[in-house]
Amino acid sequence: MRKVINPDIATWPDLVKRPVQKLEAIEPVIQQIFDQVREKGDAGLKEITARLDGVVLENLFVSEAEIEIALDKVSPELMAAVKQAAQNIEVFHTQQREAVKKVETIAGVFCWRKSVAIDRVGLYIPGGSAPLFSTLLMLGIPAKLAGCKEIILCTPPNKQGEVHPAILYTASLLGITKIVKAGGAQAVAAMAFGTESIPAVYKIFGPGNQYVTVAKQMVTKLGVAIDMPAGPSEVLVMADETANPEFVAADLLSQAEHGPDSQVIVLSESEAFVNNVEVELEKQLSLLPRQEIAKKALSNSFAVVLKDAGQMLEFSNLYAPEHLILAVKNFEEIGEGVTNAGSVFLGNYSPESFGDYASGTNHTLPTNGYARAYSGVSLDSFVKKITYQQITNQGITNLGSVVETMAAAEGLDAHKNAVTVRLNQLKQSTDV
Template identity: 45%
Template sequence: MKIERLTRALSLKRSIETGTEQQRQTVRTIIEEVRRKGDEALKEYTERFDGVLLESLQVSKQEMDQAYEQLDSSLIAIIREAAENIREYHERQKRESWMMMKEDGTILGQKITPLDAVGLYVPGGTAAYPSSVLMNVIPAQVAGVKRIVIVSPPDAQGSLPAGVLVAACELGIQEIYKIGGAQAIAALAYGTETIQPVDKIFGPGNIYVALAKREVFGQVAIDMIAGPSEIVVLADETAKANEIAADLLSQAEHDERASSILVTPSMKLALEVASEVEAQLETLPRKEIAAAAIEQYGAIYVTETMEEAIAAVNELAPEHLEMITNDPMSLVGQIRHAGAIFLGRFSSEPVGDYFAGTNHVLPTNGTARFSSGLSVDEFVKKSSLILYSEQALVANAAKIAALARLEGLEAHARAVEERLKKQGGETS
């Protein structure tokens, strides 16, 4: 693993997933076919890309029951406990509508309204992601969303992973469809005979899913275009090299483009971590993926001081930041840019990924400089409320009209003045 003295500005920015022209055209064709042919197109594309001809797109109750039979009861209990932790955390994010009354009788406020319907894309393939179900569905439910739809690509037998189905069922989600790729995004955005459209689409996927989300944005809202995972560990000489190495590899095994970085003022720790990463790589089942990520996007940066290390972290603006120092709470106030912050040696990143309760859907590619992780806020709209009193209008009509005329909008000015005429008053 590369060790460097920090002498330059740092950045986690990697090329944005815009795809090739051929990929973009393929996605446009798929979307248009789904709009034109509906369910027929969904079945055709599922057969072509997933190798299975589906009789029904929707997961049946029988399939849900079978999922419970396939999953060990201890795992079901863990899913339930994780769901409770996630719900408890997100309940604290819930916003309430509010109103304020001014002395002149004017009432101003904000009305919070949950979205009517949202769609969640759960990636498929060789892995199962019940945690994605929990992390996306629970804040939607806390927000008050009534209709939550899950789509996920089926395996060659036309099934979804048992863990995904159990997680969905535990949360009371019944509308689950066995479709993936760009065609699933198109169905959520435009609807088909079987699937009613939604208002916003959440969840990560491959390049075709990412491009499809770009294409349908405007017809519906989307959460984000997720980039490769990333972790930065800020550590001092009190940290344990074997633990840091394990944490760096926990992200490297995600993807060959994942980024794993250690920033530390301790050269001794840097050398120990580099050695540990090489040793632990040898026994990882996903060794090739992790090794490629470490080679391309892994690094250890050694600074002169902890202050320089913190400045480097803020420059990186990582998705996940672990602070493994003697007293991380004394330093956390200096962190300005990070998607999620893990404090102390027992707060390993997977704790947040799965169980603690915080959300693991986080900004990547340096976007933590200006954006936040998934929260209840993503599932609501905010409408301003204005009840202007007669007293306020009489006092301020001339000012409002003056601003309108400054912008050349005469009808705006007259709309205010007409109300005073009806009361027998005149504006100046």
């Protein structure tokens, strides 16, 4: 990792910039995939899967028989772990439900807001080097709780045309039955445009490689919503003299192993502490099966030595990390000052891995600085908030002149008249 000692504040904006991704070159490739899926539907999807993934599929959908076979391949220990994680995620997301609250803004004028589920959603679950069945929990559970009528799951098959057993077990546990064997930009295209057998969805969720990321961004221009802008995974650790270098190194590597374009950062008041973290990184890195991936991520990463906790917090809020670990003695106080982060982990015994799997919070979070303006996935991500209002006779009498005056001032006479005709009718009925 690169090390930066007491950088001038004027240089911070350059420091917090993520590694540049030149994605424009892949847009034409994705557009070709989009065109093929649009024109040929199921056949086009199969052709792309054969060409890019080397898999010839007879059926795009996972069959019930395949699910039954997969269940036998999942260990009882993993089943129990997934069930416990699912329970915690459900408990946390259930608490996000909002009761309908009717408000009388002025006598006779009633307003309220109601959450209504998105009818049909698409979930993309990576299944390559890391089959992310945990992401299926994070997306499938709130989708179910929200009441989405139809859930389409897309996940890439292996060379034998099979979907990873843990993904199929998790889907079975959640009651998700429409599972499409498709990955990459072609899966995004299938969900966005629909085919003969795959219905088009209204919103697409889930992480993926650069092709998936760009494909999701491209479909937003065509009227399909997505969960959020996304990029490579990242973590920032703030550490003081109470932090444990072994823990910090482990947390950095837990994100670095996601992908070669991931970024991990440590902030500290002590250069000696940073040096100790580097020693631990070398020690732990040598034991990782995905060490080559983690090494490349570390080359994109850095440590910054700053003068105090206040500066560390200021730097972190500017960086806006996807994951923020506060390995500091006064983590509660520092935590209150966090304004930009996807998810915050407080204290030495709160590893980011808990949020990734089983504490209950959602791990689908904004990256690449988008935490300055975006939230992570929640129950709200799967609903629309529809406002309602009811104006009684008393209400239109009390507020009608206000609306008439404002409409007239904007020169919108038809708006004014929609109120005036009602007021006149009420006046006539009262006169009678």
